[in-house]
Amino acid sequence: MSPRRGFALAETDLRSFDRSEAAHCHVQRPDRYRLLEALPSDVPRISRGSGVSYVGASFASDCVVQDLAAFDRLLDFDGERGLLSVEAGARIGDVARFALAQGWLLPVVPGHPRASVGGCIAADVHGKNPARDGTFRAHVEAIEVFDPHSGWLQLDRNRNAERFHACFAGFGIPGLISKATLRLVPAPGGYSLRGVAVAGLVEAREVLLAHAGAPLLYGWHDGRAGRFGRGVIRFGLESKEPVATPARRPGDLPASIKPWPLCAWNRSGIAAMNRLIAHRHGPGQMHVAVEAAMFPLNDARAYFAGFGAEGFMEAQWLLPHASYAEFVASLEGEVARQRPRISLIASKLFDGQAHGLGFDGKGIALAIQLPQPKARVQAAFIAALTELALLHGGRPNLIKDSSLQAEAAQRGIADFAACRARLRAFDPQQLHASMLTRRLGL
Amino acid sequence: MTAIVVGASSGLGRALALELAGKGKPLLLIASDARDLDAMASDLRLRFKVTIATLAMDLAASADPGARILASLADLPPASILLLAVGMSRSDDDGTLGAVAIGQLLAINLHAPIAITQALLPALLESRGTIVGIGSIAGTRGRSRNIVYAAAKRGLETFFQSLRHRHLPSSLRVQFYRLGFLRSNLTFGLKLPLPVAEPADVARKVVAHLQRGSFARYEPRWWGMIALLVRSLPWFAFRRMRD
Secondary structure, eight states, X not given: OOOOTTSOEEEEEEEOTTSSOEEEEEEEOOOSHHHHHHSOTTSOEEEESSOOOSSSOSOOTTSEEEEOTTOOOEEEEETXXXXXXXXXXXXXHHHHHHHHHTTEEOSOOOSOTTOXXXXXXXXXXXXSOHHHHOBGGGGEEEEEEEETTTEXXXXXXXXXXXXXXXXXXXXXXXXXXXXXXXXXXXXXXXXXXXXXXXXXXXXXXXXXXXXTTOSEEEEEEOOSTTSTTOEEEEEEEXXXXXXXXXXXXXXXXXXXXXXXXXOOOSHHHHHHHHHHHHHHHSSEEEEEOHHHHHOGGGGOHHHHHTTOTTOEEEEEEEEOHHHHHHXXXXXXXXXXXXXXXXXXXXXXXXXXXXXXTOSOOEEEEEEEEEESTXXXXXXXXXXXXXXXXXXXTOEEOTTTOTTOOHHHHHHHSTTHHHHHHHHHXXXXXXXXOOHHHHHTTO | OEEEEETTTSHHHHHHHHXXXXXXXXXXXXXXXXXXXXXXXXXXXXXXXXXXXXXEOOTTTXXXXXXXXXXXXXXXXXXXXXXXXXXXXXXXXXXXXXXXXXXXXXXXXXXXXXXXXXXHHHHHHHTTOEEEEXXXXXGSSOOSSSHHHHHHHHHHHXXXXXXXXXXXXXXXXXXXXXXXXXXXXXXXXXXXSSOOBOHHHHHHHHHHTTTSOOEEEEESTTHHHXXXXXHHSOHHHHTTOOO
């Protein structure tokens, strides 16, 4: 593909945040609207926000990557109704900070503050308590997309409603998301954050259900054999008294983190990290500023660097309540048998409705992170985990798991084929494609 | 006092607008596409609560861009800063361009900055203001690439020399920056032999120096040494510099 007049292309290597997927790509970095339009309508493309998806959702080797970093502006703010319009490249941390300064809160934000608003829509991300706040789609009023053939389209629940809904967990297929209007809620002064120790993942479910209405609700667990599932459920309640953001707040987690030369998460490293988590985030109560509670990953730079050049993978599965205990028992048995290195397990409660290819439903979501996913023992465990989750009716999170193949995704999402057909109806020429969409056969 | 940024929608112009808005300056932003200007103006108003006006104008097609700018200033505080961050280059500017393409390059890189300066000169003299022109390292010595672009930038530098000479006794500040490689849409994807400056860094320096008299300088400053070297090369060596 050669550079054409009207836009510049650079050749560069792009890599997913988990370092599992990589490609040599042609990248366009438009900074004006006419340059977004300049790409010939028959050229395959995929839009890229900050490139912080765990998987290769924003690049592929045989299409033009349209980097939207320059489209990061605030467009309108209605302080009466709490409506904020932004360009799709706006980073969620910047948007959240602007909203907080006006006394408003975006209830659903992903862990990485550099995720773009367009990326949050395309992945339909969830936040700190999806059971209470749903996923990102619940807080978006309107979207503008650019379709190579139809041009600029305004979407909301009444206009072009089908395409509007398809944009959420649409992975960029329904068009390039250029703008969005977000619905905010009044911000609390801070959070009173408490930790409850749990002895296992089944007990974790009980604690999660008991605090379903808390604005912050998630668990961190040990994944080692013998200590499997031990951890802490953290829940935060809104505090009326303002909690100031610390003067020396950590900077936003970088979009790309330079890995350490060696993987730190061997058995000793994982043991040390679990002790640190238990020490720093164990039972007890503390008051935290809203921003700090929204982006706990800002403190996790060393954690991600510690995976080394071979990276990591995260498998996230939503298990129905009915089969959850049985799944946990089977998983614990598999961990005892294979003894994989699991760096962390995170738990969350979901109480929504599955839409399309999105990650929602009713049950408990477990996110399991492993270093060196291509190592023999690790890969064997990941395969066993996938099979176990599918056997117990688990639903995979497509935007997290770079090991997931099309066959598993089709088994895990009952109406996968129908969802794919609905998405591709907006893109019959399959112009919008990424490593993720190719891997899953979307 | 209003600052006028010509070429405000991208690269250095956008960075200058952001820097000036951060200092609370009322701004008139000028670029070719109203969509880009509207987005910038909204963003700067929301973030910095400053007065922003915009003017969408195709400099290549405007015979008298200065008149339109003067009209747009009617509802703003008097103009005191003019930043001409406008520029356009083409990858096929290698001596094969037709008349229309040559005219477009000259209009944007040379005619428009001169015409705008001339139109705003009385107002800037009255406000004892600052005019900032942006040149390019490409204008140091003519090569087989960027032929028309380099000629236009060299012409613009000459115009700024004349302007400075003409208004030397007055308090009008005439500043001219010869930029090295700058991270922008013009340089994106190019394999460049020397480091690329960030527009935000250059903008910070330009704004910090607005009150510091008249001058012409390289930015980053070390490009002055490169330019000296390029100018000093004997012809037999210079003619071999193709990349």
